[in-house]
Amino acid sequence: MPIDALRRIRRFNRAVTAEVGALDTSFLGRGRPLGAARVLNAIGHGRGEVGSIRDYLGLDSGLLSRLLRGLEEEGLVVTLPHPADARRRVAALTEAGRQEFAAYEALSNDRAAALLARCPKGDELLRAMDLVATALGRERITVEETDPRSEAALHCLTAYYAELGRRLATGFDVSLSRDPEAADMMRPRGAFLVALSDGLPIGCVGLKGKGLEVAEIKRLWVCPSARGLGLARRLMERAEAAARDLGITTLRLDTNSALPEALHLYRRTGWVEIARFNDDPYPDHFFEKRL
Amino acid sequence: MPIDALRRIRRFNRAVTAEVGALDTSFLGRGRPLGAARVLNAIGHGRGEVGSIRDYLGLDSGLLSRLLRGLEEEGLVVTLPHPADARRRVAALTEAGRQEFAAYEALSNDRAAALLARCPKGDELLRAMDLVATALGRERITVEETDPRSEAALHCLTAYYAELGRRLATGFDVSLSRDPEAADMMRPRGAFLVALSDGLPIGCVGLKGKGLEVAEIKRLWVCPSARGLGLARRLMERAEAAARDLGITTLRLDTNSALPEALHLYRRTGWVEIARFNDDPYPDHFFEKRL
DNA sequence: CGGATTTCCTGACTTAAGTCAGAAATATGC
DNA sequence: GCATATTTCTGACTTAAGTCAGGAAATCCG
Numbered sequence: 001m002p003i004d005a006l007r008r009i010r011r012f013n014r015a016v017t018a019e020v021g022a023l024d025t026s027f028l029g030r031g032r033p034l035g036a037a038r039v040l041n042a043i044g045h046g047r048g049e050v051g052s053i054r055d056y057l058g059l060d061s062g063l064l065s066r067l068l069r070g071l072e073e074e075g076l077v078v079t080l081p082h083p084a085d086a087r088r089r090v091a092a093l094t095e096a097g098r099q100e101f102a103a104y105e106a107l108s109n110d111r112a113a114a115l116l117a118r119c120p121k122g123d124e125l126l127r128a129m130d131l132v133a134t135a136l137g138r139e140r141i142t143v144e145e146t147d148p149r150s151e152a153a154l155h156c157l158t159a160y161y162a163e164l165g166r167r168l169a170t171g172f173d174v175s176l177s178r179d180p181e182a183a184d185m186m187r188p189r190g191a192f193l194v195a196l197s198d199g200l201p202i203g204c205v206g207l208k209g210k211g212l213e214v215a216e217i218k219r220l221w222v223c224p225s226a227r228g229l230g231l232a233r234r235l236m237e238r239a240e241a242a243a244r245d246l247g248i249t250t251l252r253l254d255t256n257s258a259l260p261e262a263l264h265l266y267r268r269t270g271w272v273e274i275a276r277f278n279d280d281p282y283p284d285h286f287f288e289k290r291l
Numbered sequence: 292m293p294i295d296a297l298r299r300i301r302r303f304n305r306a307v308t309a310e311v312g313a314l315d316t317s318f319l320g321r322g323r324p325l326g327a328a329r330v331l332n333a334i335g336h337g338r339g340e341v342g343s344i345r346d347y348l349g350l351d352s353g354l355l356s357r358l359l360r361g362l363e364e365e366g367l368v369v370t371l372p373h374p375a376d377a378r379r380r381v382a383a384l385t386e387a388g389r390q391e392f393a394a395y396e397a398l399s400n401d402r403a404a405a406l407l408a409r410c411p412k413g414d415e416l417l418r419a420m421d422l423v424a425t426a427l428g429r430e431r432i433t434v435e436e437t438d439p440r441s442e443a444a445l446h447c448l449t450a451y452y453a454e455l456g457r458r459l460a461t462g463f464d465v466s467l468s469r470d471p472e473a474a475d476m477m478r479p480r481g482a483f484l485v486a487l488s489d490g491l492p493i494g495c496v497g498l499k500g501k502g503l504e505v506a507e508i509k510r511l512w513v514c515p516s517a518r519g520l521g522l523a524r525r526l527m528e529r530a531e532a533a534a535r536d537l538g539i540t541t542l543r544l545d546t547n548s549a550l551p552e553a554l555h556l557y558r559r560t561g562w563v564e565i566a567r568f569n570d571d572p573y574p575d576h577f578f579e580k581r582l
Numbered sequence: 583c584g585g586a587t588t589t590c591c592t593g594a595c596t597t598a599a600g601t602c603a604g605a606a607a608t609a610t611g612c
Numbered sequence: 613g614c615a616t617a618t619t620t621c622t623g624a625c626t627t628a629a630g631t632c633a634g635g636a637a638a639t640c641c642g
Contacts, residue, residue: 005403005404005407005413005417006400006403006404007490007491008417008420008421008424008491009403009406009407009417009420010399010400010403011421011424011428011488011489011490011491012420012421012423012424013310013311013314013403014424014428014489015423015424015425015427015428015431015488015489016307016311016423016424016427017311018427018428019304019427020304020307020308020311023304033627033628033629034628034629035628035629035630050589050590051589051590059629059630060629060630060631060632061589061590061591062590062591062592062593062630062631062632063629063630063631064590065590065591065592066591066592069591069592081638082589085588085589085638085639086589086637086638086639087588087589087590087637087638087639088588088589088590088638089589089590089591108301109297109301112296112297112300112301112304113297115300115427116296116300118429119426119429119520120519120520120521121426121518121519121520122296124422124519125422125423125426126296126299126300127419128418128419128420128422128423129299129300129303129419129423130299130302130303131415131416131419132303132306132307132416132419132420132423133299133302133303133305133306133307134306135410135412135416136306136307136309136310136406137302137305137306137309138409138410197302197306198302198305198306199298199302200298200299200302227412228411228412228415229411229412230411324597324598324599325598325599326598326599326600341619341620342619342620350599350600351599351600351601351602352619352620352621353600353601353602353620353621353622353623354599354600354601355620356620356621356622357621357622359621360621360622372608373619376608376609376618376619377607377608377609377619378607378608378609378618378619378620379608379618379619379620380619380620380621
């Protein structure tokens with residue numbers, strides 16, 4: 001371990017502590033202690049159930065109760081019993097609460113925008129931040145099944161097509177490729193999985209089925225800042241699990257030799273190369289795996 | 292301003308807050324509140340004067356006084372009047388204090404090492420962290436005059452020679468170049484300046500004089516993660532100021548066309564190209580500036 | 583149904599952090 | 613020398629945050 005690396009990480013910690021501290025201070029400007037503001041923001045971000053707020057913010061049950069009473073007295077929040085289990089309670093923002101939440105969001109966005117504006121190399125900075133955030137938030141990466149037309153899915157697919165366009169010598173035009181109908185990548189025929197890191201989509205994979213025992217893997221992509229963390233493998237495992245769940249026994253996929261990481265992954269994880277099985281113009285390698 | 296950029300910055304904030312919070316929690320493990328631990332560490336890092344601790348940590352005068360009394364009662368710190376002004380006081384660690392400080396340093400280093408160990412792309416991560424830390428800590432970059440044989444100076448010079456080796460088609464061997472004697476880059480003949488970002492050296496420039504009215508600028512270098520922030524210009528301005536201070540009226544420098552950023556900077560800041568003035572094998576462009 | 587469990591709540595605490603006024607010691611400028 | 617300013621300190625506060633024990637309501641399970 002080079003001693004220099006430790007100094008660099010610690011410098012990073014200092015720089016970033018100052019930035020985060022400044023954000024906290026700006027949150028104080030709305031005349032409410034930080035604890036209450038954090039609860040309000042958790043609710044605004046869709047965390048309604050009291051138990052889940054407690055877990056997320058790591059608060060004591062009694063403390064959270066009191067903070068919620070405070071927000072109720074301010075008229076920002078109402079709590080109702082959970083419809084399915086009346087012991088639990090669900091908090092929701094009132095109209096005034098939504099406005100207050102929006103004000104916090106605006107503060108947060110302003111700070112982010114100011115940070116970017118005062119740095120001349122914004123794009124490079126953003127890429128570096130993505131890399132750091134993904135590496136630090138590695139344990140918090142979740143893989144979720146979504147509609148392939150959802151915002152998160154489209155974000156990944158757009159990036160995937162753009163990358164293919166850059167990496168294939170021929171360029172890439174979606175319309176020429178066999179673009180699976182969305183319904184083929186949703187239950188009950190297939191599935192579409194997105195990897196999320198703190199809500200930001202950073203990878204995807206599609207399982208395209210026709211209701212038969214054979215299905216295809218499509219659109220495996222991992223955001224550059226998240227490569228090297230084993231995420232592609234994790235996505236593939238989840239896709240295979242979904243396939244088994246749907247009663248599929250054989251998986252196929254096509255790929256291109258311009259994507260050597262992908263070829264390497266498939267060869268290492270039980271896929272065997274087979275003959276061409278479609279007339280799509282882009283792929284030049286074809287694989288199969290029996291589940 | 293792309294909306295996506297804000298989401299990315301905010302994700303970064305969240306990821307990093309969790310990391311920093313974990314470090315704070317680990318500091319709590321030594322049975323001392325965070326406030327006292329921060330004061331102890333500030334003193335350990337060489338911040339002796341009470342006033343400077345107050346500024347650095349942003350503490351109220353009364354609060355800091357109490358924290359210092361607490362550390363004194365623990366036997367970790369002694370305070371003495373400042374030799375030049377007995378109103379001010381200077382805090383110093385006792386032997387027990389030094390041990391306790393070392394324990395905090397170890398905790399901090401352990402966390403940094405653990406972070407690096409659990410991330411498979413350590414080197415890329417470090418570079419990204421450098422970039423973020425430099426961008427965020429931009430206002431805190433200081434330029435200081437040092438001995439050209441100091442640790443910080445050598446760090447920069449080593450990186451500078453390595454980069455020349457990569458960028459010059461011929462490679463680079465210091466011994467073939469006219470390596471200025473250290474004394475030529477120190478008062479009263481010259482100066483050596485280092486840019487520090489939170490203590491980490493990220494750039495340098497040397498002013499090499501012979502006691503005459505003409506002197507040379509040597510070894511201008513900025514760390515890759517800090518480029519694009521105008522640091523080279525700032526270093527040059529400081530070097531020119533030092534030259535004026537030493538009564539120097541004409542500056543010269545040599546450089547190579549493999550370093551186009553440097554050529555561009557010189558041309559924009561009042562340097563005029565002149566004929567070759569030495570027989571150093573590496574440079575192919577020569578500049579002069581009258582102060 | 584009835585005891586055990588879960589979920590949230592209240593009340594009574596503790597601790598850390600921060601604020602503010604003014605006192606004491608020392609330095610500075612005329 | 614003396615008024616004024618600076619630096620640190622003490623004491624008396626406030627506020628935020630967190631802990632813990634126990635209670636009420638709802639649910640679960642035999």
